[in-house]
Amino acid sequence: MGPLTVPTVPSSPVDKGEPAQGFAPAHRERSTASDVNLAWTLDLGCGRAVSAVGVGQRACGLDIDFQALHDVDWRERPSLVCGRGEQLPFRDCCFGSIVSRVAVPYMRVDETFREMERVLLPGGTVQLSLHPLGMTVRELRGAVRARNLKNTLYRCFIIVNGTCFHLTGRQVSLPFRQQRCEFFQTRTGIARALRARGFCDVKWQRGPREFIVNARKAC
Numbered sequence: 001m002g003p004l005t006v007p008t009v010p011s012s013p014v015d016k017g018e019p020a021q022g023f024a025p026a027h028r029e030r031s032t033a034s035d036v037n038l039a040w041t042l043d044l045g046c047g048r049a050v051s052a053v054g055v056g057q058r059a060c061g062l063d064i065d066f067q068a069l070h071d072v073d074w075r076e077r078p079s080l081v082c083g084r085g086e087q088l089p090f091r092d093c094c095f096g097s098i099v100s101r102v103a104v105p106y107m108r109v110d111e112t113f114r115e116m117e118r119v120l121l122p123g124g125t126v127q128l129s130l131h132p133l134g135m136t137v138r139e140l141r142g143a144v145r146a147r148n149l150k151n152t153l154y155r156c157f158i159i160v161n162g163t164c165f166h167l168t169g170r171q172v173s174l175p176f177r178q179q180r181c182e183f184f185q186t187r188t189g190i191a192r193a194l195r196a197r198g199f200c201d202v203k204w205q206r207g208p209r210e211f212i213v214n215a216r217k218a219c
């Protein structure tokens with residue numbers, strides 16, 4: 001699937017139908033704090049609503065689901081790209097920040113973190129909300145109570161996959177269902193994967209159901 005060609009904000013990443021125009025200061029070797037603050041925000045796996053819109057920031061939403069992007073509220077005028085988190089269709093160092101709300105649990109983390117590091121400016125930040133084990137266990141209980149065998153087996157797969165990621169840093173994919181690789185996350189596993197890709201200042205926050213990690217690309 002190619003990027004949606006939406007003429008939105010001037011010099012947006014999807015202007016003229018190209019995947020990403022350089023909007024980072026290419027003439028300087030190092031970005032400054034103001035470059036990072038003024039640069040674009042990427043909402044990775046934005047679904048039907050793009051974060052960071054309406055606070056004066058220029059936002060670009062990316063999702064694998066073309067239909068979900070069609071349902072985004074156009075009044076906010078975000079730039080939208082249909083693509084995969086594991087293979088971001090943007091140039092290097094073009095975003096000041098990346099936010100992602102409960103979308104990383106569906107992605108191949110090693111490839112996604114490599115891509116996040118590539119497209120972020122030095123000093124750029126990430127904020128990811130993630131699925132703790134407790135949430136998957138609650139969903140598993142619900143599936144068992146509902147006697148939904150398919151869902152029960154799928155929740156078991158998520159638990160096995162999350163445990164595998166926690167212990168080894170690797171995920172497995174189902175050979176069917178579009179090679180799904182969903183997993184639950186732990187602080188240990190995510191911190192290790194972020195640091196391996198050059199992120200620092202890894203900090204945690206509690207969300208209402210999920211948990212949130214903040215980190216920064218080293219300068």
Ligand SMILES: C[S@@+](CC[C@H](N)C(=O)[O-])C[C@H]1O[C@@H](n2cnc3c(N)ncnc32)[C@H](O)[C@@H]1O
Nearest residue numbers: 045046047063064065084085101102103106107
């Ligand atoms: C639980 S929804 C969250 C949507 C939105 N961030 C929110 O908070 O409402 C997960 C989203 O991740 C997207 N997604 C799943 N795998 C993806 C991938 N490999 N690359 C990009 N987006 C993906 C899905 O299409 C879906 O829109």
